Each structure stands twice: as C-alpha cells, then as structure tokens.
Amino acid sequence: MPWWEPHSHADRAPLLRLKNRIKVALRAWFEEGGFTEVECGVLAASPGNEAHLHAFETRLIGADGAQRTLYLHTSPEFAAKKLLAAGEERIFEFARVFRNRERTRLHAPEFTMLEWYRAGAGYDVVMDDTIAVLRRAAQTAGCTKLRHRDAICDPFAPADRLSVADAFRIHAGIEILDTLAPDGGADRDTFATRARRGGFVIADHDKWPDIFSKVLAARIEPQLGLERLTLLTDYPRIEAALARPKPDDGRLSERFELYACGVELANGFGELTDPVEQRSRFTAEMDEKERIYGQRYPLDEDFLAALAQMPQASGVALGFERLVMLIAGAPTINDVLWTPLE
Numbered sequence: 001m002p003w004w005e006p007h008s009h010a011d012r013a014p015l016l017r018l019k020n021r022i023k024v025a026l027r028a029w030f031e032e033g034g035f036t037e038v039e040c041g042v043l044a045a046s047p048g049n050e051a052h053l054h055a056f057e058t059r060l061i062g063a064d065g066a067q068r069t070l071y072l073h074t075s076p077e078f079a080a081k082k083l084l085a086a087g088e089e090r091i092f093e094f095a096r097v098f099r100n101r102e103r104t105r106l107h108a109p110e111f112t113m114l115e116w117y118r119a120g121a122g123y124d125v126v127m128d129d130t131i132a133v134l135r136r137a138a139q140t141a142g143c144t145k146l147r148h149r150d151a152i153c154d155p156f157a158p159a160d161r162l163s164v165a166d167a168f169r170i171h172a173g174i175e176i177l178d179t180l181a182p183d184g185g186a187d188r189d190t191f192a193t194r195a196r197r198g199g200f201v202i203a204d205h206d207k208w209p210d211i212f213s214k215v216l217a218a219r220i221e222p223q224l225g226l227e228r229l230t231l232l233t234d235y236p237r238i239e240a241a242l243a244r245p246k247p248d249d250g251r252l253s254e255r256f257e258l259y260a261c262g263v264e265l266a267n268g269f270g271e272l273t274d275p276v277e278q279r280s281r282f283t284a285e286m287d288e289k290e291r292i293y294g295q296r297y298p299l300d301e302d303f304l305a306a307l308a309q310m311p312q313a314s315g316v317a318l319g320f321e322r323l324v325m326l327i328a329g330a331p332t333i334n335d336v337l338w339t340p341l342e
Contacts, residue, residue, distance in 0.1 A: 225259035
C-alpha cells in the first residue's frame with residue numbers, strides 16, 4: 001500500500017510524531033551544551049572520497065549556459081569542517097544526505113544524518129556525547145529497550161567498549177594487529193590466510209579492506225549492542241580515511257562506531273587535520289573506487305585548504321532514522337521517513 005494512502009499513513013503517523021519529539025529534545029540537548037545549529041549546503045564539489053560511498057550527480061547551469069558537475073552530499077562533513085576552520089567551535093546539524101546504491105531495511109537513498117563537531121575536544125569526549133544523545137532520545141520516548149528484529153538492548157546500562165582487534169579475536173578467532181604496519185600499510189596475504197581458516201571465502205582480488213568488511217559484517221556486527229550498547233573503538237588506520245592516527249599506535253586510528261541490537265548507529269572520529277596526509281588517503285580511496293566501480297570523484301580542494309587552518313577537533317555522524325527505528329521498534333527505515341521513496 002502506498003505511504004500516502006490514509007490507512008497506511010495512519011499506521012505510521014505515531015512513529016513520525018515520535019520522531020519529531022525526539023528531534024526537538026536532541027536540538028535542546030545540543031543548545032544546552034553550547035552548540036550552534038548550522039545548515040550546510042547540499043550541493044558539493046565532491047560528495048566524499050571513500051571507495052564505497054556512491055553519490056547522486058547533478059549539473060549546475062550558469063546564466064551563460066556553462067555547466068559544472070556537482071553532487072548531492074553524502075554527509076555535511078566537508079562543509080562542517082570548513083566552518084570549524086572559519087572559527088566555529090561547537091556545531092551540529094540535522095542534515096538531509098543522499099547515498100546512491102543504498103536501499104535495504106536499514107538504508108534509504110535520502111535520510112537524516114545528525115552530525116556534530118567539537119573543536120579542541122578529544123576522541124573520548126564525543127564518545128560520551130554519543131551515549132548521552134542516545135539516552136536523551138530514549139528518555140524522550142519513554143523507551144527502556146531498543147529493539148530490532150529479535151535483538152534487545154538496554155540504552156541505560158553501562159556501554160561496553162570493545163576494540164576492533166579484540167572484536168575480531170573474540171567473535172571471529174582472527175588476529176589482525178600483526179597484519180598492520182605503523183605507516184598504515186597492511187599484510188593482505190596473512191589476513192586472507194587467517195580468514196580462510198575461519199571459514200570465509202576470500203577471492204584472489206580481495207584486498208585487506210575487502211576481507212575486513214566480510215568478517216565484520218558476517219561475524220562481528222551481529223554480536224554488537226546485544227543487551228547493552230557497544231562502542232567499537234580503535235579502527236585500523238586503513239579503515240579510517242578521515243580519522244587521525246592514535247598517538248600511541250600508528251597502526252590504529254581514533255575512530256569508533258556505536259552499535260545497538262547489531263545495528264550501527266553512529267560513526268565518530270578524532271579528526272585528521274593534516275592536508276597532505278588527507279590528500280594521500282583520498283587519492284588511495286579514489287584509486288580503489290576506480291578499480292572496483294570504474295568511477296572516481298574529484299577532491300574538494302577548498303576542504304583540503306581549510307584543513308591547514310582547522311583546529312584539532314572530534315566529530316560524530318549518527319543515523320537519525322535508525323535511532324528512531326530502534327526506539328520505536330519499527331521494522332524498516334521507511335516506517336520513520338515522512339515521505340519514503342516509492
């Protein structure tokens with residue numbers, strides 16, 4: 001039944017109004033914390049430079065008929081960091097974002113990303129933010145249990161913190177730390193051998209990140225955020241294109257993800273501010289995108305220039321509809337989108 005049929009809308013309306021109440025409560029939480037709400041433009045010179053992110057492309061036509069390729073952003077991150085470079089210190093946005101090739105129970109081509117950034121703040125500070133934001137949302141809804149399919153999670157129980165290396169060891173029986181080099185390199189062959197021993201089918205063309213994704217999706221993510229929230233921390237540097245390396249271990253990065261009921265809700269970084277290193281990482285990501293998909297996106301040169309004057313900062317991107325889904329116990333993301341794509 002189309003979403004615009006009265007009976008269909010009547011079924012979804014309570015969830016949509018709950019979503020609005022949660023948004024109001026979270027906006028108040030940020031304002032109480034001294035954050036400024038911003039509005040980053042949706043049109044971007046580059047939609048993001050990660051190999052597996054896919055954008056919607058459009059054309060800007062000038063008064064003289066000249067055309068320029070632009071993209072609908074996959075995240076407001078580049079623009080938000082330019083605002084940090086401009087002097088903003090604490091910012092947040094409920095941003096409409098667009099991602100192509102993504103449509104499942106948990107993915108929609110257009111959705112809301114709640115993003116926030118703190119200048120001068122460390123990695124641990126925004127991890128604490130993320131838990132506080134989730135709990136404020138649950139309190140607003142009177143929710144004591146997050147639900148997705150058969151999984152249940154208590155948002156108010158102390159959250160588990162689990163490193164990626166420990167998660168691979170515990171849930172997949174694979175050691176990964178010694179396949180990583182301090183300069184960000186990785187030993188693909190050793191990782192492939194260990195994954196095959198663990199029962200994974202690894203193709204000859206699979207690179208280290210491909211193997212990582214297969215194991216993470218199949219063995220690890222389904223075990224995270226069960227009964228209590230899980231903060232998956234210290235991602236390998238090779239899996240964190242926008243995060244700064246950990247100061248005590250160059251193999252790893254200041255990146256975390258928050259999980260509840262086996263669902264990834266948020267992705268946070270201690271932000272990389274080295275423009276030379278960032279350019280190198282973006283170029284490598286676009287080389288990989290071209291290898292797999294036969295396509296690459298331009299680099300945002302303004303963003304790279306802004307990094308040179310951006311302060312040290314940390315930030316988080318949280319899938320707002322996914323959070324509402326789990327609070328409401330809704331089966332799909334379409335249930336909490338006001339006007340889902342037909």
